[in-house]
Amino acid sequence: MTTFVDRVELHVAAGSGGHGCASVHREKFKPLGGPDGGNGGRGGDVILVVDQDVTTLLDYHHSPHRKATNGAPGAGDNRSGKDGQDLVLPVPDGTVVLDKQGNVLADLVGQGTTFIAAQGGRGGLGNAALASARRKAPGFALLGVPGDEGDVQLELKTVADVALVGYPSAGKSSLISVLSAAKPKIADYPFTTLVPNLGVVTAGSTVYTIADVPGLIPGASQGKGLGLEFLRHVERCSVLVHILDTATLESDRDPVSDLDIIEAELKEYGAGLENRPRLVVLNKIDVPDGQDLADMVRPDLEERGYRVFEVSAVAHKGLKELSYALAELVAEGRAAKPKDEATRVVIRPKAVDDAGFTVKREDADGEPLFRVRGEKPERWVRQTDFNNDEAVGYLADRLSRLGVEDELMKAGARHGDGVAIGPEDNAVVFDWEPTMMAGAEMLGRRGEDHRMEAPRPAAQRRRDRQAERDDSQQEYDDFEPF
Known part of the structure; x- marks a missing residue:
């Protein structure tokens, strides 16, 4: 049964925002007490957080679909909906987050480091929040915005100070078991180690971690054997230790050729591994002829500039010197x-000529089509209830204030041309009408609602009627017949 997983594909879905509420306050003797619709709640985020107690991605291998909760809708009497609960997913230290194209989104190192894998949607505004001096009683509310949704890849790169590299069965597991309290599986057949093993070593006042990971064979950098699985886990290690077997039973192998092959694989893989500090350990000197072979190859290795240590994991020889080195x-x-610096906040101001959206002509089937892209226009479209004329008019107002209509005219759009707001696979398409009016216009001037106007005093009404009669008389006096 699989107990260790270091690479998974995770499908994450944030919560959607709750819809705003369109409501009018009703009370005795106040049939139109004003709008009192509350706002919708925010959708929950999906957050990855480093947890030192988690060492594998196994949970996400078995349950790859994770979703946060939605925000609750608003209600009357100015009651806002409850925010959705964030979904916090613990991941091991050293987890790398990538998108589907393999681009790195985040490198999570250090306890408590977080990354929002999917952003929750905004809650829609209720009609109480949409009310203004001109639009006193909006008959609509904004819809909640759907949360982000997509696939991310998680890769675990072991965080350790020292990595033991070498051929299968070179004695790496045995060595880490005597240097630390780790208890890896040890056997006399190749590829005994299938997953990374970590151990903590104390040498004087220095405490460091050491990693024993699957062994290398020729062609490992191209994926042969467990090479790529191994090499990913040594990228973060600051020191490499070559474990060379002086008691190998294979006639075509010797410690020096093993070292050359492993060094070639490290250089081929890249990631800076060829430049890491390294030591050479001649292991199994307790085996007959093992000490003799170590004495033969040691001068050649030291001539190459390596510090060489002769050890025996079984007989516990040379371990103290190695651990202190x-x-x-x-x-x-x-x-x-470099010492840890204060957290930096990178501010990237928008260009002075950035309108926040783009308009591009994309004719389809011989018919003109203008596509509008931008964070604000696309979000506003998702928040609009297209079954409500007043809501559609409010959207038209917002787009006009943003300058979308002006840009469409500059791009050559005419009455009746197709306009698409959003990406090709998820866009709202409509015929452009430059004079689109808000639904409240049916009740008066654009954006005004006379239902909410307070009754005028009798004296004011008399003065208004007299002013209307005076205007009519003046128009009659100024009239000149043909």
Whole structure:
């Protein structure tokens, strides 16, 4: 049964925002007490957070579909809907988040590091929030915006200070078991280690982590054996240790050729592995002829510039010297890293000529079609109830104020031409009418609603009637017959 997974494809869906409410307050002796529709709640986010207690992506392998809750709709009496609950997904330290094209979205390193994988949708405004001096009693509300939805890939890259590299059965698992308290599986056949093993080593005042991961074979950088699975897990390690088998039973292998092959694979894989500090460990010197072979190859390895250690994981020989040498390299690597700086906020102001949307002509089947793209226009369209004429008019008002109508005219759009707002696979298409009016216009001037006007005093009504008669008389006096 699989107990370790280091790569999964996760389908995430954030919660949608709740719809706003269109309501009018009703009370005795106040038949039209004003709009009191509440706003919809915000949809929940899907958030990835690093948790040190999580070491595998196994849970997401079995349950790859994750969805946050939706926001609740608003209600009358100015009651706003409840926000959707965020869905927090714990991931191991060292998890890399990629999109479907393989682009890195986030590199999650360090306890508590978070990344919003899917943003919850905005809640729609109720008619109380849409009311203004001109639009006193809106007969509509805005719809909630759907939450983000899509697929992301999660890849785990082990976070350790030291990585043990070497051929299968070179003794890496045995070595980590005696250097630390880790208890990996140990056997006398190749590829015993199928998943990374981490151990904590204390050498004097330095505490560091050491990783034992699947072994390498020729062609590992192209995916042979478990090579790629291994190499991904050593990218973050600051020190590499070559474990060379001095007691191999294969006639075509020797420690020096093993080292050359592994170095070639590290260089081919890239990711800076060829430049990491490294040590060479000649393992299994307790085996007959193992010490003799170590004595033969050591001068050649030291001539190449490697620090060489002769050890025996079984007999516990040379372990103390090795652990302190690794601690020295780890301490040097930590000192060379820049100190943590205060969190930076990168501000990228919009260009002064950025209108927030684009208009592009895309004729379809010989008919003119103008596509409008932009965060605001697309969101406004999703918030509009197209069964409500007043809501459609409100959308027209917003688009006009943003300058969409002007840009359509500049692009050559004419009355009746097709206009699409949004991407090709999810757009709202309509025939353009430059003089689209809001639904409230049926009740008076654009945006005004006389239902909410307070009754005029009798004296004011008399003065208004007298003013109307005076205007009529003046028009009669100024009339000149042909």
